[in-house]
Amino acid sequence: xxxxxxxxxxxxxxxxxxxxxxxxxxxxxxxxxxxxxxxxxxxxxxxxxxxxxxxxxxxxxxxxxxxxxxxxxxxxxxxxxxxxxxxxxxxxxxxxxxxxxxxxxxxxxxxxxxxxxxxxxxxxxxxxxxxxxxxxxxxxxxxxxxxxxxxxxxxxxxxxxxxxxxxxxxxxxxxxxxxxxxxxxxxxxxxxxxxxxxxxxxxxxxxxxxxxxxxxxxxxxxxxxxxxxxxxxxxxxxxxxxxxxxxxxxxxxxxxxxxxxxxxxxxxxxxxxxxxxxxxxxxxxxxxxxxxxxxxxxxxxxxxxxxxxxxxxxxxxxxxxxxxxxxxxxxxxxxxxxxxxxxxxxxxxxxxxxxxxxxxxxxxxxxxxxxxxxxxxxxxxxxxxxxxxxxxxxxxxxxxxxxxxxxxxxxxxxxxxxxxxxxxxxxxxxxxxxxxxxxxxxxxxxxxxxxxxxxxxxxxxxxxxxxxxxxxxxxxxxxxxxxxxxxxxxxxxxxxxxxxxxxxxxxxxxxxxxxxxxxxxxxxxxxx
Amino acid sequence: xxxxxxxxxxxxxxxxxxxxxxxxxxxxxxxxxxxxxxxxxxxxxxxxxxxxxxxxxxxxxxxxxxxxxxxxxxxxxxxxxxxxxxxxxxxxxxxxxxxxxxxxxxxxxxxxxxxxxxxxxxxxxxxxxxxxxxxxxxxxxxxxxxxxxxxxxxxxxxxxxxxxxxxxxxxxxx
Numbered sequence: 001x002x003x004x005x006x007x008x009x010x011x012x013x014x015x016x017x018x019x020x021x022x023x024x025x026x027x028x029x030x031x032x033x034x035x036x037x038x039x040x041x042x043x044x045x046x047x048x049x050x051x052x053x054x055x056x057x058x059x060x061x062x063x064x065x066x067x068x069x070x071x072x073x074x075x076x077x078x079x080x081x082x083x084x085x086x087x088x089x090x091x092x093x094x095x096x097x098x099x100x101x102x103x104x105x106x107x108x109x110x111x112x113x114x115x116x117x118x119x120x121x122x123x124x125x126x127x128x129x130x131x132x133x134x135x136x137x138x139x140x141x142x143x144x145x146x147x148x149x150x151x152x153x154x155x156x157x158x159x160x161x162x163x164x165x166x167x168x169x170x171x172x173x174x175x176x177x178x179x180x181x182x183x184x185x186x187x188x189x190x191x192x193x194x195x196x197x198x199x200x201x202x203x204x205x206x207x208x209x210x211x212x213x214x215x216x217x218x219x220x221x222x223x224x225x226x227x228x229x230x231x232x233x234x235x236x237x238x239x240x241x242x243x244x245x246x247x248x249x250x251x252x253x254x255x256x257x258x259x260x261x262x263x264x265x266x267x268x269x270x271x272x273x274x275x276x277x278x279x280x281x282x283x284x285x286x287x288x289x290x291x292x293x294x295x296x297x298x299x300x301x302x303x304x305x306x307x308x309x310x311x312x313x314x315x316x317x318x319x320x321x322x323x324x325x326x327x328x329x330x331x332x333x334x335x336x337x338x339x340x341x342x343x344x345x346x347x348x349x350x351x352x353x354x355x356x357x358x359x360x361x362x363x364x365x366x367x368x369x370x371x372x373x374x375x376x377x378x379x380x381x382x383x384x385x386x387x388x389x390x391x392x393x394x395x396x397x398x399x400x401x402x403x404x405x406x407x408x409x410x411x412x413x414x415x416x417x418x419x420x421x422x423x424x425x426x427x428x429x430x431x432x433x434x435x436x437x438x439x440x441x442x443x444x445x446x447x448x449x450x451x452x453x454x455x456x457x458x459x460x461x462x463x464x465x466x467x468x469x470x471x472x473x474x475x476x477x478x479x480x481x482x483x484x485x486x487x488x489x490x491x492x493x494x495x496x497x498x499x500x501x502x503x504x505x506x507x508x509x510x511x512x513x514x515x516x517x518x519x520x521x522x523x524x525x526x527x528x
Numbered sequence: 529x530x531x532x533x534x535x536x537x538x539x540x541x542x543x544x545x546x547x548x549x550x551x552x553x554x555x556x557x558x559x560x561x562x563x564x565x566x567x568x569x570x571x572x573x574x575x576x577x578x579x580x581x582x583x584x585x586x587x588x589x590x591x592x593x594x595x596x597x598x599x600x601x602x603x604x605x606x607x608x609x610x611x612x613x614x615x616x617x618x619x620x621x622x623x624x625x626x627x628x629x630x631x632x633x634x635x636x637x638x639x640x641x642x643x644x645x646x647x648x649x650x651x652x653x654x655x656x657x658x659x660x661x662x663x664x665x666x667x668x669x670x671x672x673x674x675x676x677x678x679x680x681x682x683x684x685x686x687x688x689x690x691x692x693x694x695x696x697x698x699x700x701x702x
Contacts, residue, residue, distance in 0.1 A: 005622035012609055019602040022677075060623035070622075104680035148680060 007119040015112035042081035063496040071125035074475035094237035096446035114140040153233040160230040167216035174209040188489035198263035218250025231299040236343025244336030259479035274314025281307025294342035294352040321476035327389030337454035354426035370455035375420035541583030548576035566642035570649025604647025
C-alpha cells in the first residue's frame with residue numbers, strides 16, 4: 001500500500017518545490033495546498049487503519065530482514081494526522097504574521113523537511129530507519145532554531161544541539177547493540193525474538209539505553225534542561241510546531257519501543273519510567289510558574305505535559321496506554337494553539353513579557369475566550385478535553401495503587417492552573433493605561449482567526465471525546481496485542497518467499513506471555 | 529584579498545580537477561555492484577571543486593561551477609525523489625527498481641537515483657565549503673543572488689528587549 005509512503009513523499013516534494021520557487025504568493029499557495037492535502041492523506045490513513053488494522057509497505061519491494069518496512073498502525077496514523085494539522089496551522093499562521101518580503105525564504109523548505117523526518121519516524125518499522133528519521137528531523141530543527149537567531153539565541157540553542165548530538169550517538173550505539181542481540185532491526189521481528197528474553201541482562205541494557213535516548217528527545221527528568229530555554233527563541237509558528245509535535249516524537253517512540261518492540265514484562269523499567277514522568281511533570285510545572293513571559297511558561301509546560309504521558313506509559317496497562325494516546329491528541333492541539341495565542345499576545349502588546357502586557361480582554365475578548373478554553377483545558381478542568389485524559393490516567397493509577405504519583409499529578413494540575421491564570425491575569429485581565437494595544441496592526445485579526453480555529457478544534461476534541469477515546473483504546477489494543485502488527489509485517493516477508501520465524505504460526509498468547517527462556521531459539525547458549 | 533598561490537600547485541590542481549572528476553564518474557557508474565556509488569562519487573567530485581577553489585580562488589571556482597550549489601542539490605533531490613516515486617504510478621512499492629540489460633551492459637533505475645544522490649552530495653559539499661571559504665578571501669559569504677534566495681531581511685520577528693532576554697537565563701534576575 002503506497003499510501004503509507006505518501007506522508008513522507010508529499011512534504012519532500014513540497015520542500016523541493018519551495019526551494020526552487022521564489023518566495024512569493026504563488027509559493028505560499030502551493031505550500032498551503034500541499035499541507036491541506038497532507039492532512040487529508042493522513043486522515044484517510046487514520047480511517048483506513050482504524051477499519052483494516054496496520055498497513056505495511058516494504059520499500060523497494062525488498063522483504064523485511066533486508067529491506068525497510070513502513071508500517072502505519074492506528075497510533076502512527078493518528079500522530080501523522082496531528083503533525084499534518086499542526087503544520088498546516090503553523091504555516092498559515094506564519095503567512096499571516098509576516099509578508100512574503102520579510103519571511104525567511106528557507107523557513108518553509110526546512111519546515112517541510114522537518115515534516116519528512118516527523119512522518120518517517122512515526123511510520124517506520126525499523127530501528128535504524130528510526131535513527132535516520134531522527135537525524136533528518138534534528139538537523140532541520142537545528143537549522144530552524146538558528147535561522148533567524150542572533151548571538152543570544154545561538155547561545156540558547158547550543159545545549160539543544162549538544163545534548164541531541166550526544167543522544168543520537170548513544171542511539172546509534174543502541175541500534176548496533178540491538179542488532180547484535182537480535183540479528184534484525186525490524187520492529188516486528190525484534191518483538192518476536194525478544195519475547196521471553198526479559199530476564200536477559202542484554203535486553204535490559206538495551207532497554208535502558210533506549211530509555212535514555214528517547215528520554216533526552218522527549219525532555220525527561222534528568223536531561224530536560226535543553227528544552228525550556230531553547231524553545232522560546234523560536235518564532236511563534238515554529239514554536240507551535242516544535243512544542244506541539246517535536247518533543248511528542250519522543251513520547252511516541254517510547255510508546256512504540258516499550259509497547260510494541262521490547263518485552264512487555266520489563267516491569268522494573270516501567271516503574272522507573274513512571275517515576276521519571278512524575279518528577280518531570282513536577283519540575284516542569286514549577287519551572288513554568290517561575291517564568292514571567294508567555295513562551296517561557298509554555299516551554300516549561302511542554303515538560304510537564306510530557307511527564308503526564310510518560311507517567312501513563314509507565315503504568316503500562318492497556319487502559320493507561322489508551323489514556324496516553326488520548327492525552328497526546330489533546331495535548332498536541334492545545335499546546336500548539338497556546339503558542340499561537342502567545343504569539344498573538346506579543347503582536348498586540350509588542351512583547352510577551354507579562355510585566356509589560358495588559359488590556360487584552362477589552363481589546364480582543366475572542367482571543368481571551370480562546371485562551372481561557374485552551375488554558376483550562378491544559379490544566380484539566382472538566383468538561384474540557386484535558387480532563388478526560390487526566391481522569392483516565394488517575395483512574396489507572398488508583399487501580400494500580402500508585403498513590404504518590406497520582407498525588408503528584410493532581411498537584412501538578414493545580415500549579416498548571418496557577419501558571420495559566422498568571423498569563424490570564426497579566427495579559428488579559430489587568431488594565432494599565434500605560435500599556436499600548438496595537439489594535440491598528442490589522443494582522444492580529446488573521447492571527448486570532450487561526451488561533452480560534454485551533455481552539456475550536458480542541459473544543460471538538462472535547463465534544464467528540466467519546467469516539468476519540470474509543471479510537472485510543474483501539475490503538476492501545478493494537479500496541480498491546482502485537483499480533484496484527486507483526487502479522488502485517490511478516491505477511492510482506494511471506495509474500496516474497498522469505499522464511500518466517502516460527503512464532504508467526506504460534507498462537508499469539510505464546511508470543512506475548514513471558515515464556516521460559518529455553519523455548520526461545522534466539523536465545524544464545526550463554527543465556528540458556 | 530589576493531592570496532599568493534604557488535604556480536606549481538595551481539597547475540597541478542587544475543590538471544587533477546579533471547582526473548578526480550573522471551574518477552568520481554567511474555565510482556558513480558561502478559556503484560551498482562561494486563564499492564562506489566552516488567554518495568562517494570559525489571564526495572569525490574565535490575572535493576575536486578574544493579581543490580579548485582584553493583587553486584584559483586572561490587569566486588573563480590563558482591564561475592566554473594556556474595550554478596548555485598543549493599540549486600544543484602535540490603535538482604539532485606528532485607531526480608532521486610522522482611525516480612523513487614515513479615513506480616508508485618503503476619502500483620509497485622515506493623523505491624522499486626527496474627534493471628535491464630542492453631548488450632551486456634546492465635542499466636537500471638538505481639543509476640538515476642544514484643545520479644540524484646551524486647548531485648545532492650556535490651551541492652552540499654560545495655555549499656558548506658564555499659560559505660566558509662568566501663569570508664577567508666574577504667568576500668561576503670553569500671553571493672548577491674543567494675542573498676535573495678536564502679537570507680531574510682530581518683533578524684527577529686518579535687520585538688524582544690534585552691532585559692527580558694536576561695531573564696530567560698538560568699542565572700538571571702528572576
